[in-house]
Amino acid sequence: MSELTLERGLAAFRAEIDAPTAAFFSSCVHCGICAQSCPFYLETGDPKYTPILKLEPLRLIWENEFTLLGKLKGLLGLQRKVTDAMLAEWEELLYDSCSMCGRCSMVCPVGNDLAYMIRKSREGMVQSGHAPEGLISASVRAIKTGSPMGLQWKTLAVQIKHVEDSTGLKVPVDQVGADYLVMLSSMEVINFPEYLEAITKIFDHAGVTWTLSTQCFEATNAGIQIGNKDIAAQLVERVVAAAETLKAPNVISPECGHAFTAIRWEGPNLIGRAYPFRVFHIIEVLEELRVAGRIKTEGKEMDRLSLHDPCNLARKSGVIQQQRNLMDLVADNFVDLKEHGKYQWCCGAGGGVSSNERAEPLKMAAFKRKKAQIEEVAPERMVTMCATCRTQLEEGLEEFNMDIPVVGLTEMIADHLVEKETGS
Template identity: 60%
Template sequence: MSASLEKGIHALKEQVDSTVAAFFSSCVHCGMCADACLFYTETGEPERMPINKVEPLRRIWKSEYTLLGRIGKLFGLTKKVDDKLLTEWETLVYDSCTLCGRCSMVCPVGNDIALMIRKTREGMAVAGHAPEGLIGATTRAITIGSPMGVKLPALQAQIRHVEESTGKTIPVDVEGAEYMLLLSSMEIMNFPEFIEAVSKIFDRAGVSWTISTEAFEATNSGIQIGVSDLAAELVQRIVDAAEKLKVKTVISPECGHAYMAIRWEGPNLVGKPFSFKVRHILEVLNELREQGKLEISSRETQKLTYHDPCQISRRGGVINEPRSLLDMVADNFVEMPDTGKMNWCCGAGGGVSSNERADEIRLKVFQRKKEQLDAIKPDAIVSACSNCRLNLEDALEEYNMDIPLLSLTEMLADHLAD
């Protein structure tokens, strides 16, 4: 057995806990998870059904943590995890799953299959069976500080542009600020309007905030590829900066997995509770709304719908906030069929968008979103994740659909009273 395979198997063993054991013990092979997964519904290929993706983890659980499996192992009767299996499963675990968690909502016995796939990735990555695109993104995140290779000067240049256009100063490295804003590389490079929008809203609301030059990157490729050590290192950078600046709350930007990484996995990755709070930007904006600090002078009249980013809604819990904010600013807000916690993924989360090999299937499974959109024919789609946004724009173009994408934060800023 190669050293990396041995490490991978060890990593898989480490992932088995009482939740995993209860889940595998309960699966009755009913197949309902297939019907809940866009990678099955849009391809019709059974191997892409959720429960099949966790086969490497299942084999480890069975042979190491069950009485019958251990007896079977003595007689060489259990199925082994080897490089052949992991090679075969790589495209299922990484290219055909966005960790959207829809399967976890329908499984009749209650299996959190997405969690098990996330855990399976821990073994796959260590064993050397992760996609190149994600390895590259993770390496850049660790060495450069951003999966897209965005360095501090790039952020500083964008900040200067925003300051020139708004005439307001963006607070940088301000000690004792209430909020510390994180950004995703995509926001810095593709959507600097987001920084401008936050600046405008916080300025009007009189919020004390800052951006740290030592930890501004919100994304965390470590949790996508499934290497907890690296994910923890990326989280620790944010913890250090937040503690140094003594901020009360760290804001996760419009990025799905970044919220999962810092809000839910973060303290568990670094092994201790945070001394500060973590909130998604929509939670902060909704708080401002409730406090009457978000005054709107005009409203959106076009027909809008909201695309729930999986890690923010279903896996993150921020479901009502965007709707309350939309109610405040939109006259014609329409829900897609299957929405909120049951929304369908755009097809690009969980590292799929960083994985070029998955481009074809990513665009194929977008048909599910297309069907949802065709059902209500909105004038524009509002969302709160740059990754969803880029993917939706890309896929809508591919499918010749002319529907603009709006960031909820940016939309609110546009309608802010002077």
């Protein structure tokens, strides 16, 4: 029976070396500025969490096998090798203390895209058997049950029933030819069923044809978080197959940051071909509807609101202005956090950190950066658009006894829709 070994891990690291990686490692001057952008370093003060240091295994493979000097060192027996013990030590650095938020990639003076290389490093970690238990479990469940939380359609069916009862609207399922195939995350289904209710109302209001798919409803991707192409590709293929079955021209990613990265940016490369459909985040769709005048709202939230940009949506996908336009539609007293948009700070839970129980203390430590940002502008409520971020914000704010509720932007829009004429 085959097993994950160091050799497979090293081969995986090797296979990840490309021109950008070589350019990045050639350029690092060890200035340490990346640490100043990392919530895990800043909030723990432990220099081992310096982002560039987390990439040491990949860097060693590059130096040893892809540079002239490294090869000369090899001839003289001066190479430092990547060992099992080293990878075991680095497991914490590459998973527990990194949410792949990409903030370091934004500030590195020589332009190193560190998050890109963290993602690559995780390929080697999985192949060498050094991934955290929490992420392994989630990946296994995702492949076996279709959901990283082991959720099944029947649970969703119950939620659909609730939504239909409370809205009086039909939730379309398996509608061939609908404009939009809506994907969900298990977290939304269990913790934030109001999301499904909100889009049901909004799409009805705007006259959008959409559908869920019984073939595949889950678009989160544990393979992306753990960092394995094989798992990730299988999960993406399921979404693609569902979209193809229903001939959907557009797929809406769940309100989940990494799921959007997975399906929008990594997906086509994982399966090695372009999609026959386009992929949007719900915020992009809502903004398009707003611009087209298809969303009519009334009334505004009057309390002081602020916004948390999910890393995967803002910095890593360029959806930044859209949510602000939507906020203006329904909020009268909106104030941005000081560093936002592409320079926002991670909540601390992304990149698989929240699925990795072991990382809980680090996750809460990293949240302190967000907490400080929130305290700076002192909003009455926080708004966001990612289930993982939302959970982390809620847990974190509670942990620090801050009475600041967290709401989803989509639900807030839904709350302000102009009611249709009744009695028709």
